[in-house]
Amino acid sequence: MRIFGTIISNKELVxxxxxxxxxxxxIIGVAATIQRSERDKLRLTDxxxxxxxxxxxxxxxxxxxxxxxxDCEGWDAGSSVRGEDNTFIQQLADKNxxxxxxxxxxxxxxxxxxxxFTNNGCGSDVSYALVGLKLENTKKAYHVNDVIEPCxxxxxxxxxxxxxxxxxxxx
Numbered sequence: 483m484r485i486f487g488t489i490i491s492n493k494e495l496v497x498x499x500x501x502x503x504x505x506x507x508x509i510i511g512v513a514a515t516i517q518r519s520e521r522d523k524l525r526l527t528d529x530x531x532x533x534x535x536x537x538x539x540x541x542x543x544x545x546x547x548x549x550x551x552x553d554c555e556g557w558d559a560g561s562s563v564r565g566e567d568n569t570f571i572q573q574l575a576d577k578n579x580x581x582x583x584x585x586x587x588x589x590x591x592x593x594x595x596x597x598x599f600t601n602n603g604c605g606s607d608v609s610y611a612l613v614g615l616k617l618e619n620t621k622k623a624y625h626v627n628d629v630i631e632p633c634x635x636x637x638x639x640x641x642x643x644x645x646x647x648x649x650x651x652x653x
Contacts, residue, residue, distance in 0.1 A: 518618040525593065526624060529615045529649065532560070532571070532594070535580035536611065536651050539573075546611045546653045547573040549598045557614070560594030570596040592616070598653075604633035609653035620644040 490498070540546055547570050549558045560571040571594065574580035595614040604610055612630070621627070621644060628648045 519623075522617045522619055522624065525615050525617060526626065526647070528594070529613065529647065531580060532574070532613055533649050533651065535574045536613070538579040539577060540651070540653060542577070542579070546598055546609065546651065547596075549596065554592035554595055557592070557595035557597045559592050560596060604631065604652075611651050611653070613649045613651070615647050617645050617647060621647045 536546060550569055550573070558570045560569055571580065593616045595616075596611060598609065598611045600609045610631075617624070626647055630648055630650045631652075
């Protein structure tokens with residue numbers, strides 16, 4: 483067989499095709515890893531925006547938003563982009579303290595979680611909320627740590643999962 487004016491045997495052709503297939507596989511794998519990292523960076527940016535919005539909400543109204551429907555294993559989902567209007571993110575958006583996050587929720591509709599607690603481990607007459615974000619990679623990959631006070635009870639220890647990052651805010 484002649485390719486680009488050079489005679490190539492069938493063995494060489496099979497070898498060339500094999501090398502090209504391996505190279506294509508490596509490129510596709512690297513591209514998928516980069517996409518996961520970019521989605522996680524977006525989630526972390528959205529998480530910071532959510533925390534800032536919660537602080538603004540608390541400053542304006544003196545309280546944190548209530549938990550709505552507990553539709554993610556007892557937690558409020560943040561998936562207003564999927565048409566579920568009764569979420570903590572929607573409450574923040576309705577008060578004009580947060581634009582809807584850009585997250586596409588490729589992992590699950592529960593990629594953002596919220597729960598408000600009162601008198602639960604942090605003393606009497608203490609209200610606080612937790613916000614959780616599910617990452618595709620581990621939180622160690624981004625050098626981020628959970629921001630939870632030691633008084634937080636052990637009853638919701640999904641925060642020890644390396645794919646979840648959790649933030650705590652007091653009312």
